[in-house]
Amino acid sequence: MRIKFHTIFSALLLFQFFLSVNSGFAQAVPGGLIKPGELWPDNNRNHVQAHGGGIIKVGDTYFWFGEYRAKDNDPDLRYVGCYSSKDLTNWTFRNTVIKISDPENLGKNWVLERPKVYYNKKTQKYVMYMHIDDGNYKLARVGVAVSDKVDGSYSYLKSFRPLGHESRDIGQFVDDDGAAYLIFEDRPFGFRIASLSDDYLNVEKEICLIPFHMEGGALIHYKGLYYAIGSALTGWRPNPNKYATATSLAGPWSEFKDIAPPETLTYGAQSTMIVKVVGDKSTTAIFMGDIWKPSEQWNSSYLWMPLNIGEGKLSLPAPKPWHLDVKSGKWNYTPSAK
Ligand code: DGJ
Secondary structure, eight states, X not given: OHHHHHHHHHHHHHHHHHHXXXXXXXXXXXXXXXXXXXXXXXXXXXXXXXXXXXXXXXXXXXXXXXEOOOTTSOTTEEEEEEEEESSSSSOXXXXXXXXXEOSSOOOTTOEEEEEEEEEETXXXXXXXXXXXXXXXXXXXXXXXXXXXXXXXXXXXXXEEOGGGOOOOSEEEEEOTTOOEEEEEEETTTEEEEEEEOTTSSSEEEEXXXXXXOOEEEEEEEETTEEEEEEEOSOTXXXXXXXXXXESSTXXXXXXXXXXXXXXXXXXXXXXXXXXXXXOSXXXXXXXXXXXXXXXXXXXXXXXXXXXXXXXXXXXXXXXXXXXXXXXXXXXXXXXXXX
């Protein structure tokens, strides 16, 4: 009996070793480490495809939406991936919630980027905003799609220029009072923050124009101050991302400063969102960034790190594996710390 048990146990260990050696993934550590820059396996051991993404929390579950750029995608279609997690570390693939062909005669190489999903309490619908463009990035519009279910199939409704302005990279911000905003890059003028209409299907009112040319816009409201992060306009190449602060979303905004030593080019990443995790002991602000690999986008990875933030200062620590406990809101460099 004893021998049998040992044999089974060793076989299991061997099997586990075989899996880890052959997968090429280092992310799926029990105990839950977020490993910036590495391939991030979902429950099916496929690298998460949610680039230029955003996160919303529904009940106790986080949903991560982003550009689904799998290698075997149909090149004529554009996809948005949706993943769920209770701990922001282990992700379950839910669905390609958008899988559409050119919706408006945008032409070859048409663009669907940076999808963000909001939940509208009033209409009980999930509303997705995305950057919609032609292959030369000249149309500069937002697209809107809706679904009754967070991970359902979203129906594409329309595209438009928000408040008549050019809009390329978009960012999502929901304030602590529940108010929903779209951040968008308006090439001639800068970086705009605008509120959404009651049903979220339109961009209603401009709150602020920050006359600074930045994309990858992200915002957080943290201990009485707003912090905005953005990246320079360098295509897929990384650059020193910067931040500014304001006591009101409408500004005035401070000067922009580097979030990391500028020579690191934000450790190769570009901002897409700041996730605020409010636990029962602490609050962690996660910098969510993309490390783009333009010639093999399916391998683009993610740089998520807890920000050093407070009293008007913000910095991104050097990337290193870390552990998050969503219940306490605390993070640590060791796997099991609470
Ligand atoms: C930078 C943007 O942030 C990305 O989302 C993408 O639009 C690339 N530019 C395209 O070059």
